[in-house]
Amino acid sequence: MKHHRRLSARFFGFGLGMLLLALCSIGLTMWVTRQLDGAAAAVNEAGRMRMQSWRLVSLVQAQRNASDVEQRVAELDATMQLLKAGDPQRPLFVPWxxxxxxxxxDLQNAWQALRPAWSQPSGTPYAQDLSDQVEVFVQGVDELVHAIEATLARLTAILNLFQFMMMALAVAAAVVMLYIGYLFVIQPLKRLQAGMRQVEEGDFSARVVAESPDEFGELAAGFNHMAATLHTLYHGLERKVDEKTRDLAAERTRLAALYEVSNFLVEAHTLDELAQGFAQKVRRVSGADAVAVRWSDEASQRYLMLASDCLPQEIVQEERCIEAGLCACGQPQQTARTRMIPIASADDQRHGACARAGYGALVSVPIRLQHRILGEVDLFYRQPVALTTEDRDLYDALTGHLANAVENLRTEALVREAAVSEERALLARELHDSIAQSLSFLRIQVTLLRQALPRPQPVQVQRILDEIDVGVKESTNDVRELLVHFRTRTNSDDIEQALRTTLQKFEHQSGVKTQLDMQGHGVSLPSDVQLQVLHVLQEALSNVRKHARASQVHLGVQRGPEWIFTVRDDGCGFAPAPQRADDTHVGLHIMQERAQRIGAHLQVQSVPGSGTEVRIALPVT
Incomplete structure (x- = not known):
């Protein structure tokens, strides 16, 4: 496409021409205006010469000093020189x-003839002659002024004519611009608009004729290309919509299958239930004819079949435990990946059992947990299948969820085992610290009783029997307290009800009056923390019952960001650690262990004869 044919080049050339013409007109107008200004100033200066000449006549007639006359003559000389040379600053110049x-x-000659007359002696004939000469000089000034004014008239006429021509040219340029705009802009735009309306109405066969190789021609070519592309897309849209619909339906099916399997894995409680249900659901999702779920040992050397679905019994029995790499199933850990394995013939040792059962393809999916291979899921097909990227991602996601579910089962089992172990250890400590010591004491008393029976010592025998009776009663109370401790549960977020129940049981067992004081407001404690706090408070109350000989117990609870529990009694108290009895030390040791388990701070203050205070401060949560 040639450059001069472009619409932008046309408008640029026309605009440049108009700009040059405007600059020329402005320059000519400024020149004519300057000529008029200079000529007008020259007319003013020439008029001053009349006034200056008649002023000289007045000075001479009035017989003024010669110096005044000479000054006026010098002014006339300066004015004459100004008219001759001009002054471009004012501006002032004669349009020559x-x-x-x-x-x-002529004016210069008249002035040269008049100039010597100013130095002659004055007199009446002289004054008359001087007036005549001045009249001739003034007439010459008038003739010069008339000549300048004639030139001014011509320049003014030229200026008016040029202004009229510029107005006519502006009108013509506007008409030409409108015509060019209509020819090169409006008409192509109308053609494009007509084509757009056709496209909006669904007629994608609409085309715009490019009449000129300019920008609108390029737009027309682009519009025609767009219309052709839309025509192609429109006719292929239904096919593409069908393809996208099928893809979305397949993706929705995969997501639904993933959600279904994930939901089942969360609800399963045993490994057998997990594996068998997973096999059934994966077979339905994948469309396989049979599924086997195998689990491997730590080194992935052998695979054990956990569950299967629709797999022939002879294969289940034959491949219950297989060695990695000896069969199509059971991939070695180093090369384990999701892949499709075609089953060629029954003569192949690795494919023999599957081929005899009538399967034509096998999809092997490793069960991977991070970098460990936990097992493998085998999908059996009687006809060859294609393993797409979407299928591979789906199978990997499903087996990943299975690995996490199995790991969660193992973790839950470990947690339950740890909880049972911890509970047993706690029970052992409780039995050792309470009932075991009482039984040891009773065994000693029985030994003393056996030694005292052969000898007639009724007083000693009665004392031993009383001690045995006291020991049995204490053991019975300890057993009851243990039962209370291990049956204690919190069924609500508020610990207040559990505290009141504990104090009621304490009053019933010991006959000591209790008082509960709850203050403040705060976030409820977690259930496990509440349970440990109750155990510590029950141990403190047990120590009060056993050792304090108190008449009243006060339990204060400060609720807030930091929970504080305070147990105060008015009993006998006890001495500092070196003088404390062993049984009291055992109770405090148990309380300290429970407080440490929940991160609480336990503080015991006691003065002999002034009671005891046990303070439990929980960390801010």
Whole structure:
């Protein structure tokens, strides 16, 4: 496409021409206006010469000093020189032509003839002669002024004519611009608009004729290309919509299958239930004819079949435990990946059992947990299948969920085992710290009783029997307290009800009056923390019952960001650690262990004869 044919080049050329014409007109107008200004100033200066000449006549007639006359003559000389040379700063200059040059020459001659007359002696005949000479000089000034004014009239006429021509040219340029705009802009736009309306109405066969190789021609070509592309897309849209619909339906099916299997894995409680249900659901999702779920040992050397679905019994029995790499199933850990394995013939040792059962393809999916291979899921097909990227991602996601579910089962089992172990250890400590010591004491008393029976010592025998009776009662109370401790549960977020129940049981067992004081507001404690706090408080109350000989117990609870529990009694108290009895030390040791388990701070303050205070401060949560 040639550059000069472009619409932008046309408008640029027309605009440049109009700009040059405007600059020329502005320059010519400024020149004519300057000529008019200079000529008008020259007319003013020439008029001053009349006034200056008659002023000289007045000075001479009035017989003024010669110096005044000479000054006026010098002013006339300066004015004459100004008219001749001009002053471009004002501006002031005579528009020289043949007429003005002739008149100015006559004026100079008249002034040269008049100038010597100013130095002659004064008198009446002299004054009359001087007036005549001045009249001739003034007439020459008038003729020069008339010549300049004639030139001004011509320049004014030229300026008016040029302004009229510029107005006519502006009108013509506007008409030409409108015509060019209509020819090169409006008409192509109308054609494009007509084509757009056709496309909006669904007629994608609409085309725009490019009449000129300019920008609108390029737009027309682009519009025609767009219309052709839309025509192609429109006719292929239904096919593409069907393809996208099928893809979305397949993706929705995969997501639904993933959600279903994930939901089942969360609800399963045993490994057998997990494996068998997973096999059934994966077979339905994948469309396989049979599924086997195998689990491997730590080194992935052998695979054990956990569950299967629709797999022939002979294969289940034959491949219950297989060695990695000896069969199509059971991939070695180093090369384990999701892949499709075609089953060629029954003569192949690795495919023999599957081929005899009538399967034509096998999809092997490793069960991977991070970098460990936990097992493998085998999908059996009687016809060859294609393993797409979407299928591979789906199978990997499903087996990943299975690995996590199995790991969660193992973790839950470990947690339950740890909980049972911890509970047993706690029970052992409780039995050792309470009932075991009482039984040891009873065994000693029985030994003393056996030694005292052969000898007639009724007083000693009665004392031993009383001690045995006291020991049995204490053991019975300890057993009851243990039962209370291990049956204690919190069924709500508020610990207040559990505290009141504990104090009621304490009053019933010991006959000591209790008082509960709850203050403040705070976030409820977690259930496990509440349970440990109750155990510590029950141990403190047990120590009060056993050792304090108190008449009243006060339990204060400060609720807030930091929970504080305070148990105070008015009993006998006890001495500092070196003087404390062993049984009291055992109770405090148990309380300290429970407080440490929940991160609480336990503080015991006691003064002999002034009671005991046990303070439990929980960390801010």
């Amino acid at each position: 032509n043949v007429e003005t040059r002739a008149r100015f020459a």
